[in-house]
Every structure is written in C-alpha cells, then in structure tokens.
Amino acid sequence: MKILLSLGAGLMILASACTYTSQSQTSSASGNPDKDTAQTSKAPKKEATAAEILSKKEVPVLCYHQIRDWKASDSKRAHDDIIPPANFKQHIKMLADSGYHTILPDQLYDYLNYGGKLPEKPIIISFDDTDLDQFTVAAPELKKYGFKGVFFIMTVSIGRPRYMSKTQIKALADDGHVIASHTWNHKNFSEFTNDDWEVQIDKPTKTLETITGKKVEYFAYPYGVWKPEALHKLKEHGFKAAFILSTKRDETNPLFTIRRIIDPGTYTAKNLYHSINKSFK
Numbered sequence: 615m616k617i618l619l620s621l622g623a624g625l626m627i628l629a630s631a632c633t634y635t636s637q638s639q640t641s642s643a644s645g646n647p648d649k650d651t652a653q654t655s656k657a658p659k660k661e662a663t664a665a666e667i668l669s670k671k672e673v674p675v676l677c678y679h680q681i682r683d684w685k686a687s688d689s690k691r692a693h694d695d696i697i698p699p700a701n702f703k704q705h706i707k708m709l710a711d712s713g714y715h716t717i718l719p720d721q722l723y724d725y726l727n728y729g730g731k732l733p734e735k736p737i738i739i740s741f742d743d744t745d746l747d748q749f750t751v752a753a754p755e756l757k758k759y760g761f762k763g764v765f766f767i768m769t770v771s772i773g774r775p776r777y778m779s780k781t782q783i784k785a786l787a788d789d790g791h792v793i794a795s796h797t798w799n800h801k802n803f804s805e806f807t808n809d810d811w812e813v814q815i816d817k818p819t820k821t822l823e824t825i826t827g828k829k830v831e832y833f834a835y836p837y838g839v840w841k842p843e844a845l846h847k848l849k850e851h852g853f854k855a856a857f858i859l860s861t862k863r864d865e866t867n868p869l870f871t872i873r874r875i876i877d878p879g880t881y882t883a884k885n886l887y888h889s890i891n892k893s894f895k
C-alpha cells in the first residue's frame with residue numbers, strides 16, 4: 615500500500631512533468647494504400663538513410679498534456695503543460711481553418727523511411743500522460759474536424775482518478791486514433807536499467823496491445839529525454855519510431871528522435887501558427 619501511495623504522489627508530479635521542453639509534429643499519408651502495396655509488392659522497399667531522412671521537410675508534431683482551466687495552485691511553468699479548453703478549441707480550429715490535415719505515425723514513418731506521399735499541410739497532434747481530459751475534451755474537438763491523434767500512454771496511470779480507463783483507451787483506438795507507449799511510470803529513458811526494458815517497455819506494450827487489439831509501435835520519451843546509445847534497442851523491442859520534444863534529432867537514428875513542440879496554454883492560435891512554421895523546416 616505504501617508503494618501504491620508513493621506511486622500516486624509520483625504521478626501527481628508527473629502530470630506536469632512531461633513539459634520541461636516543448637514542441638511537436640505530425641503528418642498523414644494520403645493516397646491509395648492498395649496501390650502503394652501493389653507498386654511495392656515485387657521488391658522490398660528500400661529504407662532511407664539517416665542523411666536522407668534528416669534532409670526531408672519535417673512534419674510538424676504537436677504535443678499536449680492537460681486540457682483544463684488553470685487553477686490558482688498551478689505554477690506559472692505548469693501553464694506550458696496545461697491548456698485551457700477554450701484555447702485548445704481555438705487552436706484546433708485554427709489548424710483546420712489553415713488547411714492542416716492530421717496524419718498518423720504510420721504515415722509519417724512511411725514518408726520518412728520510404729518516401730510515401732503525404733496530404734498537403736500534414737500535422738500530427740499528440741497527447742502525453744493519459745490525462746482524462748484528453749478523452750473528454752480533446753477527442754470530441756478533434757472529431758469536429760475529422761482529425762485523428764496519437765495518445766502516448768503511461769500504463770501505471772490507466773484507470774486512476776483523472777486518467778483514462780481501459781475502456782476509454784479502447785474507444786480512442788476504435789475511433790482511428792493511435793495508442794502508443796510512454797513507459798510504465800514515466801521513468802527517464804536515459805536512466806533505464808536492463809530490467810527496465812521489461813518493466814518500462816515490453817510490459818506496457820503488451821498491456822496496450824491487449825486493451826486495443828492493435829500493435830503498439832511508437833514511443834514518446836518521458837520529459838523528451840533520450841540517450842543515443844539506447845535508441846537502437848527500441849527498434850529491437852518492436853518500435854518503428856519514437857518522439858522527442860524540440861531538441862536536435864540524432865544523426866544516426868533520426869526515426870527514433872522525431873521532434874515535437876508543445877503548444878503551451880499561454881499561446882494564442884496565432885502564436886501556435888508561427889511556432890509551427892518556425893520550428894519545422
């Protein structure tokens with residue numbers, strides 16, 4: 615019980631911990647999947663080199679955490695991670711009005727690794743940390759515009775107060791959103807021990823695959839923190855790509871350091887528009 619209590623306290627800190635850095639990206643492949651398959655069925659697709667991936671135009675990826683009104687007890691810094699629903703709604707409407715099309719990680723992976731086609735003005739909208747308001751506030755807002763998102767779940771939080779339940783996560787997956795991994799309890803990836811590859815990676819993957827009935831192939835680093843030496847291990851553990859925050863990508867493994875920007879609660883829709891254009895070249 616003591617362990618559970620301390621975990622709970624840890625989670626409260628984690629709820630806003632994800633946002634020390636900020637920023638995100640997105641893209642979605644359009645085109646006819648059947649046609650793509652037909653074109654490539656005779657020869658294996660050639661994977662892009664790291665240099666080729668790094669030279670491509672980056673797809674913007676946005677990162678959100680809590681979507682709720684600010685409280686007096688929130689720190690000023692926490693306002694980067696907490697976006698009031700009214701602001702969130704304006705920002706999503708701005709993306710739709712500006713002609714952005716949400717894409718999903720498979721489309722981004724196909725674009726980066728195999729030169730797959732993307733729709734005009736592609737963007738990925740992602741959510742970290744399993745917060746319940748992502749289901750109650752964000753998902754209905756995305757639906758208004760036909761947008762789909764990516765939800766990076768830390769599995770220890772599933773079913774706890776203020777976090778999403780298994781049923782809600784399954785509903786998101788069924789609705790065409792992507793459920794992805796954000797570790798078991800938000801442990802810093804750069805401090806992983808050998809045991810953590812089971813506890814923080816393999817078990818959460820199994821948990822999420824059991825809930826959704828779909829493969830889990832994308833990962834977001836807690837706090838956006840990663841270390842170059844361990845990136846190849848994510849591939850060995852079944853991941854196709856992983857997402858950082860707005861720091862520089864790894865030159866050897868760019869697929870495992872895809873950049874995102876946080877959309878801070880303090881931003882206007884116009885601020886966000888300029889930030890996207892400045893951050894993703």
Ligand SMILES: [Zn+2]
Pocket residue numbers: 631632742743796800835836837
């Ligand atoms: Zn996080």
